[in-house]
Amino acid sequence: MEYIINIIFIVLLISGLLLFTKNVVQIRRNILLGKPVNRTDNQTQRWKTMFRVAMGQSKMVTRPLPGILHLFVYIGFVVINIEVIEIIIDGVCGTHRVFSVLGSLYTFLIATFEILAALVFLGCVIFFTRRNVVKIKRFLSNDLNGWPRSDANYILVAEIALMAAFLFMNAADFRLQQVHFSHYDLGLSSSAFPISSLLASLYGDASIPFLVMAERSTWWFHILGILVFMNYLPYSKHFHVILAFPNVFYSNLKVKGEFTNLAVVTNEVKAMLDPTFVPPVVEGLTRFGAKDVQDLSWKQLMDAYSCTECGRCTSACPANITGKKLSPRKIMMDTRDRLEEVGSNMTKNGGKFIDDGKSLFGDYISGEEIWACTSCNACVQECPVNIDPLSIIIDLRRFQVMEQSAAPTELNMMMTNMENNGAPWQFAQSDRLNWVNEN
Amino acid sequence: MSNEAIHVPTMADFAARGETPEILFWVGCAGSFDDRAKKITKAIVRILSHVGIKFAVLGVEESCSGDPAKRAGNEFLFQMQAMNNITVLNNYSIKKIVTGCPHCFNTLKNEYPELGGQYEVVHHTQLVQELIDTGKLRVKGGAFLGKKITFHDPCYLGRANDEYEAPRSVIQNLDVELAEMKRSKQNGLCCGAGGAQMFKEAEKGDKEVNVERTAEALELKPDIIATGCPFCMTMMTDGVKHFNKEEKTKVIDVAELIAAAIDL
Numbered sequence A: 001m002e003y004i005i006n007i008i009f010i011v012l013l014i015s016g017l018l019l020f021t022k023n024v025v026q027i028r029r030n031i032l033l034g035k036p037v038n039r040t041d042n043q044t045q046r047w048k049t050m051f052r053v054a055m056g057q058s059k060m061v062t063r064p065l066p067g068i069l070h071l072f073v074y075i076g077f078v079v080i081n082i083e084v085i086e087i088i089i090d091g092v093c094g095t096h097r098v099f100s101v102l103g104s105l106y107t108f109l110i111a112t113f114e115i116l117a118a119l120v121f122l123g124c125v126i127f128f129t130r131r132n133v134v135k136i137k138r139f140l141s142n143d144l145n146g147w148p149r150s151d152a153n154y155i156l157v158a159e160i161a162l163m164a165a166f167l168f169m170n171a172a173d174f175r176l177q178q179v180h181f182s183h184y185d186l187g188l189s190s191s192a193f194p195i196s197s198l199l200a201s202l203y204g205d206a207s208i209p210f211l212v213m214a215e216r217s218t219w220w221f222h223i224l225g226i227l228v229f230m231n232y233l234p235y236s237k238h239f240h241v242i243l244a245f246p247n248v249f250y251s252n253l254k255v256k257g258e259f260t261n262l263a264v265v266t267n268e269v270k271a272m273l274d275p276t277f278v279p280p281v282v283e284g285l286t287r288f289g290a291k292d293v294q295d296l297s298w299k300q301l302m303d304a305y306s307c308t309e310c311g312r313c314t315s316a317c318p319a320n321i322t323g324k325k326l327s328p329r330k331i332m333m334d335t336r337d338r339l340e341e342v343g344s345n346m347t348k349n350g351g352k353f354i355d356d357g358k359s360l361f362g363d364y365i366s367g368e369e370i371w372a373c374t375s376c377n378a379c380v381q382e383c384p385v386n387i388d389p390l391s392i393i394i395d396l397r398r399f400q401v402m403e404q405s406a407a408p409t410e411l412n413m414m415m416t417n418m419e420n421n422g423a424p425w426q427f428a429q430s431d432r433l434n435w436v437n438e439n
Numbered sequence B: 001m002s003n004e005a006i007h008v009p010t011m012a013d014f015a016a017r018g019e020t021p022e023i024l025f026w027v028g029c030a031g032s033f034d035d036r037a038k039k040i041t042k043a044i045v046r047i048l049s050h051v052g053i054k055f056a057v058l059g060v061e062e063s064c065s066g067d068p069a070k071r072a073g074n075e076f077l078f079q080m081q082a083m084n085n086i087t088v089l090n091n092y093s094i095k096k097i098v099t100g101c102p103h104c105f106n107t108l109k110n111e112y113p114e115l116g117g118q119y120e121v122v123h124h125t126q127l128v129q130e131l132i133d134t135g136k137l138r139v140k141g142g143a144f145l146g147k148k149i150t151f152h153d154p155c156y157l158g159r160a161n162d163e164y165e166a167p168r169s170v171i172q173n174l175d176v177e178l179a180e181m182k183r184s185k186q187n188g189l190c191c192g193a194g195g196a197q198m199f200k201e202a203e204k205g206d207k208e209v210n211v212e213r214t215a216e217a218l219e220l221k222p223d224i225i226a227t228g229c230p231f232c233m234t235m236m237t238d239g240v241k242h243f244n245k246e247e248k249t250k251v252i253d254v255a256e257l258i259a260a261a262i263d264l
Helices: A004-031 A043-055 A062-093 A098-102 A103-134 A147-178 A196-203 A207-233 A237-249 A263-273 A298-306 A312-316 A326-349 A362-363 A378-384 A391-401 A409-421 B010-015 B029-031 B035-051 B067-072 B073-092 B104-110 B125-134 B166-170 B209-218 B230-242 B252-263
Strands: B025-026 B096-099 B119-124 B148-151 B176-181 B226-227 B249-253
Touching: A004 A062, A004 A207, A004 A298, A004 A326, A043 A237, A062 A098, A062 A103, A062 A147, A062 A207, A062 B035, A098 A103, A103 A147, A147 A196, A147 A207, A147 A237, A196 A207, A196 B148, A207 A237, A263 B104, A298 A326, A298 A391, A312 A326, A312 A378, A326 A362, A326 A391, A362 A391, A378 A391, A391 B067, A409 B073, A409 B252, B025 B035, B029 B035, B029 B230, B035 B125, B035 B230, B067 B073, B067 B104, B073 B104, B073 B176, B096 B104, B096 B125, B104 B119, B119 B125, B125 B166, B125 B226, B125 B252, B148 B166, B166 B252, B209 B226, B209 B230, B226 B230, B226 B252, B230 B249, B249 B252
Parallel strands: B025 B096, B096 B119, B148 B176, B148 B226, B226 B249
Antiparallel strands: none
């Protein structure tokens, strides 16, 4: 019976990992519902961009306070997870601090983890305050009403609790070492515990059994918390901790002003202009632009799953700043929500999507939103993980104009002028040089 | 600015003589038809003539680049415009193009190549900078000495094509005080005209984008708001009028600043 606890640990660990894998596979399937687009060219440039923007957080620090706090949380997240390796080995084998054989290196590591944990704790407390106490427009926005606002707070509270558990675990451990109790007595220097040695006094004159219980329960809380948190990610905006890296890697490397030329249109236009041109046969139905998520590219769908709803895009959007309904953040959130809906529809129907009479345009995103866009690229510039909300807006416009003839009236007039006289206004092409002789 | 008659050769003129110009000046629809933008067009022509570059325009053979159709989502109309223009440009074996409008610049430079139109395309502020850098154009402060100028980044020159320095470097030749708005360069705020907004009323909101942007420019109390785009010109000029500041603050294109500074 003495191994029962290790067996429980192994079962929980494997279940947690399996459940997480299942959800990630489902997200991958949803992303691959998108249309093909080649984003594997120019590998060198892609790696460079990934190192600079995702790993190097270069676009986060353009806003210094949240940028630096996020840097603490990010480095903390990456580095403290090394500790999880030790926790897993200890949990599986029933050892205690198996890496302590590393000696002074271990002391250095634990001290680093503690300092980072304190910084993550501080960062998350400030983030929580910014979201709930300080009036910051991008966090007050209606975009976040309901689940998204709770989601953000759950994440911060979970991180605060995990870091507190980690530090209080070390604090109890530190006290047990000081009294040379049992296997806790590893002879670690107190410099391994720069933060928890300060917290240790909070245990007052607690008994040894109490300290052991505190150490064990915070240990379990920490590892179970991580397993639960990991399985929360696929349901949360916090999934960005994983997708930020591939999302930046596969991001658009061309200049932001260049919009895609629709190849199907090119073939039709060529055929119109040159009767000898035979357009290649296209399999299946082609749709111009996007009505629903399946009409977008896999990269646009990955963008939606990578969005952490920070709202920098919306705070820089000229339409949103001047009170229009358009919010690039909402475009991304709507895309993800609709994709999740399509995904669960497929799961329920044995992998096949059964038409539910809904679509991204109309049920989630309105004409009033997409027609307010100035295509200025401020949202694309702002996004710390290179999400491109503008490309989705343009694809939705394309469907509205080319399939539904549903452009705003004034734009239809502009386009009629362009067709008739080669200018957006009603001036004859033959008058194009009149300016030369005018004063 | 002088009202002397200007000479504007067309590509057809060159072709008739069996010659080719060094550069095609793509005037654009605003530059051809909008009264305010025509002045910018003439300033560009005066600069080109002054430095003695062999240039030509397409004149009645030019047609809209298709930018507003593309941004509005009408890919058919855009590609029709683009391919017709490309046919004209390729027939004249055009190699290099200067545009007076960042929208034409962006479209010709980035979206035409895939459709068969490969040219070296520069915006007029880039060409002026090149002319100054190579010593072909000498500019002194003159009329603008000591004035306070702020430059409003056109989205399709700045963020869309990462060109923030050329217009600023040109302005700095004028011995002026170049003041930056809070939102400038990568963070510049749109004037409100892009994405085909120029041709429609804005959606319901608290205010117009150009009012928001002009207010920011006017905070600096500038003598001049400089632009490099005919649409920004319209929006910023309207914005200045909205605040009744047209006596104090003028909106002037970078090409006009240079043409005036060298007394063309």
